[in-house]
Amino acid sequence: MIIVMKPAAPQASIQHVVSMVREAGLETHLSEGKEVTIIGVVGDKSRLQDTNLELAPDVEKIVPITESYKLSNKKFHPDPSTIQVGNTEIGPNTLTIMAGPCAIESEKQLLSIAHAVKAAGANFLRGGAYKPRTSPYSFQGLEEEGLLYMKHAKEETGLSTICEVISRESLACAIKYVDMIQIGARNMQNFQLLREVGKAGVPVMLKRGLSATIEEWLNAAEYIISEGNPHVVLCERGIRTYETSTRNTLDISAVPVLKSKTHLPVIVDPSHASGVWEYVAPLSRCAVAVGADGLMIEVHNNPECALSDGAQSLTFAHFSQLTQELKAYAQLAGRNF
Ligand code: PEP
Numbered sequence: 236m237i238i239v240m241k242p243a244a245p246q247a248s249i250q251h252v253v254s255m256v257r258e259a260g261l262e263t264h265l266s267e268g269k270e271v272t273i274i275g276v277v278g279d280k281s282r283l284q285d286t287n288l289e290l291a292p293d294v295e296k297i298v299p300i301t302e303s304y305k306l307s308n309k310k311f312h313p314d315p316s317t318i319q320v321g322n323t324e325i326g327p328n329t330l331t332i333m334a335g336p337c338a339i340e341s342e343k344q345l346l347s348i349a350h351a352v353k354a355a356g357a358n359f360l361r362g363g364a365y366k367p368r369t370s371p372y373s374f375q376g377l378e379e380e381g382l383l384y385m386k387h388a389k390e391e392t393g394l395s396t397i398c399e400v401i402s403r404e405s406l407a408c409a410i411k412y413v414d415m416i417q418i419g420a421r422n423m424q425n426f427q428l429l430r431e432v433g434k435a436g437v438p439v440m441l442k443r444g445l446s447a448t449i450e451e452w453l454n455a456a457e458y459i460i461s462e463g464n465p466h467v468v469l470c471e472r473g474i475r476t477y478e479t480s481t482r483n484t485l486d487i488s489a490v491p492v493l494k495s496k497t498h499l500p501v502i503v504d505p506s507h508a509s510g511v512w513e514y515v516a517p518l519s520r521c522a523v524a525v526g527a528d529g530l531m532i533e534v535h536n537n538p539e540c541a542l543s544d545g546a547q548s549l550t551f552a553h554f555s556q557l558t559q560e561l562k563a564y565a566q567l568a569g570r571n572f
């Protein structure tokens with residue numbers, strides 16, 4: 236439930252309500268607007284059965300919440316969140332462009348891609364050091380060596396960096412080298428890993444599971460936030476459907492649906508959604524038009540020879556053409572880019 240306080244309610248009244256809730260053994264989450272303070276109640280509400288919260292001074296109303304996710308729920312936190320990653324912001328005022336190879340293959344490869352995507356206007360370098368591949372015989376990533384190259388690329392270009400982690404060990408290693416952690420589709424419901432990322436407190440991008448509903452996805456975000464880490468960004472990367480002409484089906488409606496249900500920023504990944512480089516540009520334009528806060532795009536110096544996901548990777552020329560085109564879309568959407 237949430238407790239809406241009357242406009243300009245004094246601190247003493249707010250603290251009184253907070254104490255009543257805490258005394259019943261529940262947690263509170265305060266959202267302080269210019270006029271109105273909203274107190275979110277987290278935990279088993281039956282413990283409040285004998286407490287008449289609506290009678291407390293300056294309480295306007297009590298609104299029950301049926302969704303099981305609370306901290307990611309827009310009702311608790313009506314304004315969209317901005318997530319700060321180093322000197323980069325992900326949120327309603329900007330268009331964040333994350334770009335880079337599916338997998339980090341060598342230092343030379345990563346640095347050349349980093350310089351190219353930076354020149355084209357990207358703010359984040361992506362690159363996989365731990366690759367959760369469908370086949371155990373496919374390239375699995377350079378692990379810590381790849382993370383070190385990410386650090387060098389950041390030092391050379393000033394780009395923020397993001398890398399996927401797949402285990403507690405890879406998380407402990409990655410946070411020494413990169414600015415933001417990615418939880419991939421295959422681990423969206425790896426609840427232990429989500430809790431670990433929550434405890435680590437680092438900014439995290441949580442991709443949607445291959446067949447996850449939006450409700451399941453928001454509950455996965457809740458695992459991270461409930462451990463004390465509010466720096467969560469969601470990434471729609473396509474879902475499994477019966478259609479075979481694309482690798483997955485980009486659920487573009489997920490963007491407005493999420494915007495109505497959560498305050499967390501939303502990124503769209505048209506590369507994994509489509510699996511085909513030619514579809515990446517139209518889907519990117521569509522994502523910006525529908526309200527996405529950013530894009531994650533795979534870019535490779537030589538897609539034909541990529542060790543992973545070459546078919547969906549943009550060349551430097553195509554990526555640069557796309558970012559040029561996106562300027563007008565960003566402007567229409569009222570976002571700085
Ligand atoms: C990736 O971003 O490289 C990746 C593996 O994506 P997903 O988890 O969405 O499949």
Ligand code: MN
Binds near residue numbers: 337338543544
């Ligand atoms: Mn990939």
